[in-house]
Amino acid sequence: MKNEVNISEYIQVLFPQFEPALKQILIENGVLKSFEAGEMLMQTGQNMRSTILIAEGLVKLYREGDEGNEFFMYYLHPGNACALSMICATKQETSQVMAKAVEPTKGLMIPISLMDTLMKEYKTWYYFVLETYRSRFEELLTVVDNIAFKSMDERLEFYLKKQHRDLKSRSLTITHGEIANDLNSSREVISRLLKKMEQRGEVILHRNYIEYLK
Amino acid sequence: MKNEVNISEYIQVLFPQFEPALKQILIENGVLKSFEAGEMLMQTGQNMRSTILIAEGLVKLYREGDEGNEFFMYYLHPGNACALSMICATKQETSQVMAKAVEPTKGLMIPISLMDTLMKEYKTWYYFVLETYRSRFEELLTVVDNIAFKSMDERLEFYLKKQHRDLKSRSLTITHGEIANDLNSSREVISRLLKKMEQRGEVILHRNYIEYLK
DNA sequence: GATTTACTGTGACTTCAATCACACAAGGAA
DNA sequence: TTCCTTGTGTGATTGAAGTCACAGTAAATC
Numbered sequence: 001m002k003n004e005v006n007i008s009e010y011i012q013v014l015f016p017q018f019e020p021a022l023k024q025i026l027i028e029n030g031v032l033k034s035f036e037a038g039e040m041l042m043q044t045g046q047n048m049r050s051t052i053l054i055a056e057g058l059v060k061l062y063r064e065g066d067e068g069n070e071f072f073m074y075y076l077h078p079g080n081a082c083a084l085s086m087i088c089a090t091k092q093e094t095s096q097v098m099a100k101a102v103e104p105t106k107g108l109m110i111p112i113s114l115m116d117t118l119m120k121e122y123k124t125w126y127y128f129v130l131e132t133y134r135s136r137f138e139e140l141l142t143v144v145d146n147i148a149f150k151s152m153d154e155r156l157e158f159y160l161k162k163q164h165r166d167l168k169s170r171s172l173t174i175t176h177g178e179i180a181n182d183l184n185s186s187r188e189v190i191s192r193l194l195k196k197m198e199q200r201g202e203v204i205l206h207r208n209y210i211e212y213l214k
Numbered sequence: 215m216k217n218e219v220n221i222s223e224y225i226q227v228l229f230p231q232f233e234p235a236l237k238q239i240l241i242e243n244g245v246l247k248s249f250e251a252g253e254m255l256m257q258t259g260q261n262m263r264s265t266i267l268i269a270e271g272l273v274k275l276y277r278e279g280d281e282g283n284e285f286f287m288y289y290l291h292p293g294n295a296c297a298l299s300m301i302c303a304t305k306q307e308t309s310q311v312m313a314k315a316v317e318p319t320k321g322l323m324i325p326i327s328l329m330d331t332l333m334k335e336y337k338t339w340y341y342f343v344l345e346t347y348r349s350r351f352e353e354l355l356t357v358v359d360n361i362a363f364k365s366m367d368e369r370l371e372f373y374l375k376k377q378h379r380d381l382k383s384r385s386l387t388i389t390h391g392e393i394a395n396d397l398n399s400s401r402e403v404i405s406r407l408l409k410k411m412e413q414r415g416e417v418i419l420h421r422n423y424i425e426y427l428k
Numbered sequence: 429g430a431t432t433t434a435c436t437g438t439g440a441c442t443t444c445a446a447t448c449a450c451a452c453a454a455g456g457a458a
Numbered sequence: 459t460t461c462c463t464t465g466t467g468t469g470a471t472t473g474a475a476g477t478c479a480c481a482g483t484a485a486a487t488c
Contacts, residue, residue: 063355065363073358083351096355119333119340126333126340133347137297140354141277141310144287147361148398149279152445175465184362186446191466207454207465366475389435400476405436421435421484431488442477448470458461 007032007108010055014079015128022122030108035101042085042099050109052082057105058166062098065184070098072159072182074139075166083136086115086129153193155183160203164212172210221246224269224322228293229342236336244322249315256299256313264323266296271319272380276312279398284312286373286396288353289380297350300329300343367407369397374417378426386424 008027011018018026032055035041041052041059059076061084076082076099084097118125146155159179163172180190194210197203204211222241225232232240246269249255255266255273273290275298290296290313298311332339360369373393377386394404408424411417418425 063358063362065359067363069363071358071362096359116337120337123330123334133351137347137351137354140351140358143358144277144285144354144361145279145310147358148277148285149281149283177465187466188447188468189445192445192468195467205466391435401436402438402477403475406438406475409437419436429488431486433486434484436483437481439480440478442475444475445473447472450469451467453466454464456461456463458459 007055010106010108014053014055018124018128019122022118022125025114025118026108026110029114030110033107033109035105035107037101037103037105039101039105040098041101041105041107042082042097048085048112050085050111051115052085052099053108053110054078054080054082055106055108057101057103059105060100060102062100064096064098069184070181071184073097073143074136075102075162077166081128081132083132086132152183152185152189153196156190156193157197157202159183160210160212161214164214170212172212173208174210175208221269221322224320228267228269232338232342233336236332236339239328239332240322240324243328244324247321247323249319249321251315251318253315253319254312255315255319255321256296256311262299262326264299264325265329266299266313267322267324268292268294268296269320269322271315271317273319273321274314274316276314278310278312283398284395285398287311287357288350289316289376291380295342295346297346300346366397366399366403367410370404370407371411371416373397374424374426375428378428384426386426387422388424389422 007030008023010032011023011026011030015023015026030053031050035057042048054076056078059082061073061076061082062070063073064070082099084099119129146158150158156179159182160172163174164170176190176194177187179185180187183190194203194205198205202212202214204213221244222237224246225237225240225244229237229240244267245264249271256262268290270292273296275287275290275296276284277287278284296313298313333343360372364372370393373396374386377388378384390404390408391401393399394401397404408417408419412419416426416428418427
């Protein structure tokens with residue numbers, strides 16, 4: 001029963017606002033699944049049968065382009081749910097988005113068959129779902145904002161700030177090439193812009209990592 | 215009581231799937247509000263006190279940039295709800311989005327105080343809300359896709375196709391300048407790209423309107 | 429009909445970002 | 459050590475899109 005104990009602990013810590021009965025249902029029906037760093041939680045075209053609540057780790061969400069290029073959208077932290085897994089689960093449709101664990105991650109898988117009951121019976125659950133949608137929608141609006149209105153250097157600054165905030169570290173372990181990928185740009189462009197930021201004293205560049213100073 | 219009769223009719227036609235009791239609540243508590251073409255249903259920074267269901271007309275949703283520039287996201291048709299009005303209403307937060315009537319429009323305003331009950335009591339309502347979020351989220355993902363991965367000529371083609379689909383007409387009453395605004399581009403660029411499309415036989419250009427041939 | 433306004437067409441130029449082509453440097457593997 | 463992979467720095471070139479400048483033209487108003 002080690003598994004159940006774990007689930008119970010996660011739920012106590014991550015969702016203290018849930019009603020006891022709701023917690024109990026999640027504990028009884030949820031399955032804890034581990035993902036290694038780099039492993040996919042969700043792939044383009046995949047059919048979802050569970051909603052995923054992130055219990056531990058960090059998950060990166062990408063939009064995938066036609067030619068296989070990736071575009072970084074946002075991170076999911078412990079306590080977050082994957083809005084798309086809820087949506088796709090509910091409609092049993094496939095998603096055009098990729099979710100990749102960037103750290104060893106544990107996900108609490110909730111069967112979609114429960115969604116109806118949970119929604120109707122537990123107010124805190126329905127608030128949680130709405131809040132999940134709302135925050136992801138806002139985040140996506142920010143993404144639109146950036147690519148629609150901002151130039152590459154502004155987008156890069158925003159990206160680094162976000163990394164710093166979400167990874168909670170000044171030293172960002174990332175290569176120029178990876179940044180270029182996330183922003184759907186090219187390595188040289190990013191290198192040059194980073195050099196300018198370094199000259200302005202905003203970062204210090206190293207091999208394989210960047211010190212963020214702002 | 216003319217107003218109530220109207221509301222009742224709209225609800226019968228647009229939301230046949232709703233339970234009778236749910237329809238009744240909406241009829242009793244909803245208020246029908248008219249908007250002229252060009253009028254705002256929702257403005258950046260505005261606090262929402264109602265969810266809006268579109269009963270008649272057509273509404274255009276924009277993201278607003280820092281310097282007041284607009285970026286077109288999607289249309290709302292009769293039977294659609296404004297996902298953001300639901301989200302903002304629920305959280306009583308302000309939105310960074312503009313909704314503008316492009317035709318004379320009627321909106322059924324549902325007080326947010328009802329949301330809790332409706333969500334808990336009526337399954338068809340909660341399905342409707344989820345579906346609203348889902349479809350808007352998908353639409354926003356398409357927007358991201360376009361600006362992240364596509365070039366201007368592809369975006370223009372996509373835009374015209376969307377106009378054609380949503381306005382259900384081959385003859386699009388729009389100027390090059392307005393298109394440029396919606397795509398956050400410039401008039402000259404759009405004119406030139408349209409000219410090329412005309413040379414390829416995909417459109418015929420006129421003053422103030424475009425015949426879409428595909 | 430004359431004037432004015434709004435829309436369209438196009439050449440010339442600028443700018444930002446992407447791409448090409450290398451040189452070089454750090455660090456692990458042989 | 460030497461080799462080799464991977465990451466970084468930088469100049470040169472290209473291309474797409476934005477800007478400037480101005481000409482023409484349809485339609486609306488006087």
